[in-house]
């Protein structure tokens with residue numbers, strides 16, 4: 024889907040209420056490994072006037088089961104998500120991958136179950152990836168933050184191809200004081216993460232992430248940004264293994280001015 | 295179709311470690327992938343053409359019985375013969391019988407992936423026929439007794455040095471005793487060796503990029519001209535083709551041709567696009583005396599019901615593999631099937647069954663780049679996921695993966711227990727990993743840590759921190 | 767009775783597509799008269815100029831002639847560089863043209879050793895700079911593929927705009943030709959290490975004589 028269609032959907036949706044009630048879909052990786060991204064998302068949403076809640080009963084979107092072919096488990100998890108996130112104006116998450124699962128895959132999962140399909144469609148219609156939600160639905164530009172660095176941006180696959188997220192993060196990041204964005208070769212080619220793929224086929228995955236980090240390196244950027252923690256963990260892990268000092272952050276951390284702590288995979292007492 | 299499910303890992307390792315292959319694959323990126331990008335940019339109508347191409351194939355497939363009958367009648371009306379084959383074995387037998395009836399000794403062949411699929415060469419050679427592949431790439435593979443590693447560029451895995459060695463060994467008898475590394479000289483040798491074969495051939499076999507129902511024509515698209523020499527100079531022309539290749543009219547064909555050349559090679563059109571229809575007409579000075587078409591099912595009709603019908607739109611352009619980071623990492627032979635890459639990972643289980651295809655549908659990150667370049671918009675990632683689903687349902691997914699996913703799903707459906715377990719685990723991992731920021735090694739995580747560090751968690755989970763913030 | 771493979775394959779297809787066989791047959795017949803208008807590339811350049819530019823970009827050479835009567839001289843100039851050998855094949859359709867007396871001409875199908883051939887095209891396509899040849903008794907298809915140098919005669923008025931525009935011309939022929947050859951460039955291959963080599967099996971060079979009129 025192209026960027027235009029996402030905009031068209033957003034434009035066709037009822038106008039955003041003044042202070043929408045937004046449920047944060049934290050995503051399982053952010054919840055467990057890097058809560059800072061979750062709090063950055065909260066800050067960006069609250070700054071934009073949203074009333075943010077993070078429902079206690081949330082776990083995961085179910086993508087690992089779905090992509091492994093276990094559709095029955097995926098359906099049960101989807102039902103849990105649909106129930107947990109009922110009633111909010113919007114559901115927003117800092118991941119193109121998880122939000123694509125909710126927006127695109129849930130309706131497909133229930134293609135033979137009219138009642139749940141309607142609920143899945145209803146949820147899909149008000150679920151958004153964080154950055155594109157800010158730009159395409161709320162039409163806001165976050166308050167200026169600062170980062171003195173040259174950065175390059177990796178386009179994660181689901182966000183890019185299922186949700187049309189390409190220009191939005193670049194637009195917002197261009198407002199960050201001191202940050203210079205440079206494009207890497209093949210920014211839109213998969214980094215080799217692929218959920219369970221990266222541990223099922225480690226040799227192929229490492230080859231892919233090595234190609235990716237070589238492209239990152241070639242830009243000379245000291246910071247690597249992206250919109251999906253899975254990919255960022257993969258790339259940060261490879262960069263670290265290669266002894267590179269590239270700092271890796273989620274774009275939301277930078278936009279919220281919360282990229283002052285250790286980067287992904289970096290020790291706490293960084294000199 | 296022989297597929298080799300076993301030793302996928304070994305073939306992957308071989309591909310990753312093959313320097314020549316890795317060089318060729320990077321070159322492919324610079325040549326054909328870049329050329330496709332330019333060709334698509336140069337044609338603002340390309341997206342609309344993709345929609346048209348999809349619509350044409352969807353319409354034809356939805357009425358496939360009618361179009362095949364129309365096509366058959368048109369072939370017969372122009373003096374050709376149509377044979378129907380349920381499977382590979384029957385297709386081979388039909389071709390063998392035609393060769394026998396023609397008293398054939400020498401058979402020339404244009405490039406045909408279907409003939410690879412039905413393993414035709416071996417059957418004809420067993421009958422004592424001299425079989426000569428005429429596409430330069432296929433000819434090289436025939437000398438080396440190898441499978442193609444790409445559906446458009448079958449020799450993409452071979453280096454000039456390897457081809458030079460092969461030719462030195464086989465071409466001395468044809469007056470080329472010296473080894474050469476010059477590409478033009480190597481191709482010159484092929485031209486010279488094969489020229490006489492075209493004239494000597496009793497039977498010429500080609501594939502079909504498309505069939506046109508309106509006229510009863512088969513279309514082949516080449517840059518070399520070998521397909522035309524094969525079909526024009528042999529006494530008998532046999533076309534081996536899948537039943538899904540038909541399109542209704544010449545106008546529909548025109549759309550498909552625009553899509554094919556750009557997607558496959560990045561060119562607007564290939565050097566030669568030829569419609570062959572029936573045998574030579576009365577008074578014609580060349581062309582075959584007899585024209586046969588073998589329409590091959592081999593698993594295709596069963597794909598018509600349900601989601602996999604979409605795969606029958608495939609026009610074998612190869613764009614999906616050129617843009618697949620997995621294919622580009624491991625090369626075509628890793629797939630162990632005549633159809634590699636994303637399209638092969640779907641087709642191989644459909645044609646040869648799940649047991650034969652093994653893990654092909656799983657060896658993919660579902661990144662979707664293939665779908666975004668497919669000229670007929672086949673949702674390859676969705677189809678791969680559906681194949682995984684079939685394997686899951688048939689209990690063909692390996693025990694550890696199955697157990698892992700099931701256990702994780704069980705836990706994910708119990709949010710309280712999930713939170714308790716994960717927050718404890720993250721606390722431990724966070725404490726262990728804090729000083730370095732990442733793990734170089736973790737028990738049971740070698741799949742990750744053999745090639746990369748594992749970034750350590752912060753220690754407290756978002757849900758714990760959020761609960762604290764709410765209490766304040 | 768054992769069903770034929772034809773019945774089996776069509777049966778499988780019908781099983782998958784459902785019972786409405788008559789409707790499908792109808793749809794296929796209907797489609798012949800109601801061909802949807804598909805997307806075509808839009809270009810505004812003059813057809814002749816575009817044809818020449820596209821052909822030259824595909825490594826063909828193009829020479830414009832006021833009349834076919836100049837063809838003999840044009841070919842002589844072209845062959846001058848090749849030495850004295852004037853043994854060539856010409857499509858019988860061009861037998862009445864004033865070819866030089868000194869040439870040894872085979873008005874017939876292509877031969878094993880074929881240095882030069884001359885054939886005439888039914889049409890040219892401006893969109894892609896392609897030539898269209900249709901086989902018939904006086905136009906053997908092999909002449910388009912066997913020579914090292916292929917010389918094609920094309921009338922300027924036979925240049926059409928889009929690829930689709932050639933089909934009415936082919937459909938209008940008295941007999942549907944065995945071979946319709948759309949030729950867009952000299953023969954080439956990239957099967958050795960992706961290095962483009964010209965030629966592979968077909969002509970090394972394609973020279974187009976674009977004539978204003980044929981008598």
Ligand code: SF4
Pocket residue numbers: 557607608609610611612613614615637664667668669670671672
């Ligand atoms: S699946 Fe699509 S991209 Fe791949 S070969 Fe077929 S038509 Fe081409």
